[in-house]
């Protein structure tokens with residue numbers, strides 16, 4: 591299928607690895623020029639150069655922490671006028687409900703709620719002026735089915751989801767869509783670190799921890815950044831203009847719900 595977005599320009603934050611990279615690759619495969627971001631410059635430059643070589647699109651790389659005001663300014667200045675925005679950042683640490691103080695919540699809200707909101711506020715006016723735009727926020731399965739030990743993530747991402755629900759319906763008439771993608775477990779560094787934690791807690795190997803987790807997923811496997819990216823590229827395509835304010839779960843059936 592021709593996604594119809596060749597020559598458009600996208601900003602994908604937190605995209606040197608994992609799901610952000612998956613989205614960047616799929617957009618590049620559709621002919622989209624990219625602005626990529628991550629904190630670590632080496633991995634980011636490697637990803638940028640590999641995408642340039644593979645797809646022949648223009649790629650600008652901005653190494654900075656996207657959760658800071660200075661980082662956001664650097665990235666937005668480098669991005670200029672964009673047609674597509676994919677927001678992403680690292681997830682907050684796990685813990686118990688009683689572990690967290692105000693500062694922990696502020697950090698999580700900054701990373702997983704206020705950063706995507708700031709990026710949308712900066713990018714939406716230009717998209718609305720052009721009469722076309724696409725925003726995809728990477729959130730989590732935990733928005734639909736909270737994960738008890740990820741209280742910081744549950745709180746921040748649900749806040750973002752509420753903001754998007756209203757905003758998406760205010761900008762849709764200008765040809766701009768905003769949707770969220772909700773990953774269940776995917777085979778990225780984040781999954782390796784979660785499996786490592788489970789292995790340590792239970793005194794089993796990382797491979798055993800992975801096998802146990804896979805058994806809880808109806809698809810009996812982890813998702814891949816490639817299939818996640820393919821859905822992201824579709825949501826950013828010319829074919830998705832009637833998909834507005836949705837929360838799209840990619841979890842291999844793990845969330846046990848009818849709707």
Ligand code: NAP
Nearest residue numbers: 604606607608609628629630656680681775776778779780
């Ligand atoms: P990942 O493989 O660890 O990759 C994270 C990417 O984001 C890296 O490129 C990292 O590069 C960059 N990054 C992290 N913090 C950043 C920051 N403050 N500023 C700029 N770049 C930053 O993670 P992932 O699995 O793709 O997860 C992406 C998001 O989806 C996370 O919020 C995660 O919590 C959520 N999620 C993932 C899963 C899963 O199973 N993978 C499930 C549910 C939700 P640097 O470290 O160099 O900055």
